[in-house]
Amino acid sequence: MPEELYTQALALLQKLIATPSFSKEEAGTAAILNEFLKKKGITVHQELNNIWAFNRYYDKAKPTLLLNSHHDTVKPNAGYTRDPFAATIESGKLFGLGSNDAGGCLVSLMATFLHFYERQDLKYNLVLAATAEEEISGRNGIELILPRLGNIAAAIVGEPTEMHLAIAEKGLLVLDCVAKGKAGHAAREEGVNAIYAALPDIEWFKSYRFEKESEHLGPVKMTVSLINAGTQHNVVPDTCHFTVDVRLTDAYSMEEVLEVIKQHVKADVTPRSTRLKPSAIPKHHPLVQAGIELGRKTYGSPTTSDQALLPVPSLKMGPGFSGRSHMADEYIYLHEIEEGISLYIKLLEKVIIN
Known part of the structure; x- marks a missing residue:
């Protein structure tokens, strides 16, 4: 993994943390993400506070793999002893609201997308989607833009799983x-x-x-x-x-x-709603098999994410630990982001290159 990818991802995450992005109020972080991708020469699409982009050599004849995570956050709880928007680094930890859920996942997936963006030998297209309203399962998040993302064959949903494979979700x-x-x-x-x-x-x-x-x-x-x-x-x-x-x-x-x-x-x-359906991906799916080959464990996740709104096989996987989500003084370890980028790249190399 190029060191530059990690450095850029960390800097981007600090900017995102420093910009409040409560559900339905994500315009600030959407602008940051839009600008970041445009500076890389990438054509960016935006609807409301959702951002998405396709790999340079997108081919309609190929299936598409979706890389998705969210940039909205819950509101900080009363237990915070730190400024939730300070994005400070101490003892190998990056503190701040949304650092673990799911900023670390989002920037790691973005770094992975950048790594493969110029490749012409991909068996799958890649579409990156940084979406809104995940924390409230809102209708103006991933559900809104799904029709714009092409013929999606499968998805990786970035949520903190310690880079293990959540192959089912309640x-x-x-x-x-x-x-x-x-x-x-x-x-x-x-x-x-x-x-x-x-x-x-x-x-x-x-x-x-x-x-x-x-x-x-x-x-x-x-x-x-x-x-x-x-x-x-x-x-x-x-x-x-x-x-x-x-x-x-x-x-x-x-x-x-x-x-x-x-x-x-x-x-x-x-x-009240029948939108948030249980999801599962077969253990024999190429994404799961690639993860198992990398030594990752499979498990069922009790928490709900945007997987519930995806009508395709999806794997929930990302850096960070679910138990830190929504906690006071939320943080993610720097080495978790570095490992996240590395493992995402290795996973996709097995799936979209072989």
């Missing part, structure tokens, strides 16, 4: 449930208590186990996470609203899980 289904009763006076034998009507359903969500389990993600997990009912102490409530967080696996489709739930509960069940 999906997310949020359910708004309403149990119905009949209002009455609490002092009399009147009404039907909607809270009591909800209890059997809540118990079902707590105890039910889906028969099939994913090899990499384990069982489907359902959690009742919010509940609200009643207006005053002496009125039997006629409705009880509760919310269920469902973490999906590749063992079932989202539609199959919904059908099972609706068969077993009496409450009205309304999914």
Whole structure:
């Protein structure tokens, strides 16, 4: 790996950290990314706060490999003891909001894209996409520009995985449930208590186990996470609203899980969204096999990323550690970025050169 790639990636990441880029407010970092690529002589495409570019010798007859990560961040939490935008380096660590999630991944993928940009012997096209709104699964991120990216055969999604291979990822289904009763006076034998009507359903969500389990993600997990009912102490409530967080696996489709739930509960069940589907890439896929040959481990990821919005096989892989994401005083090790660039290049050399 040319040392210059790492040096440029580190400098770019420091600029990104120093520029606030909360979800839906990424214009500043989008401008930095646009300028960085243009200075390299690369034709840059932009829609809202999404940036993308194709390799110089793009050929429509070839399949396309997407290199994707995001440049939006969450807001800094109250536990920060450092300036989240200072981008300081101490003891081999780069501190700052978005350094680990997912700035290190993004600049490492950009360095990899630059490494292959001029190559004429690629079996795949490359498209680099630095996208917005990942942290909120927004509709104006990767989903918005997918139709512009060509015939994508597969994708690498840059998220902190310690450069191991997340070959499956849980999906997310949020359910708004309403149990119905009949209002009455609490002092009399009147009404039907909607809270009591909800209890059997809540118990079902707590105890039910889906028969099939994913090899990499384990069982489907359902959690009742919010509940609200009643207006005053002496009125039997006629409705009880509760919310269920469902973490999906590749063992079932989202539609199959919904059908099972609706068969077993009496409450009205309304999914807020069906966009964040579980994803998996076969272990025999060339991307996965190339990673295994490099000594990387495969696993299932419990967290949700833009993989959920990609309709193609995708591998989640990147420098950094997932446990540091969204933590106070977020950081990434410098050697993780250096290793990330090196391993990305070696991975793609096996896949797009051989």
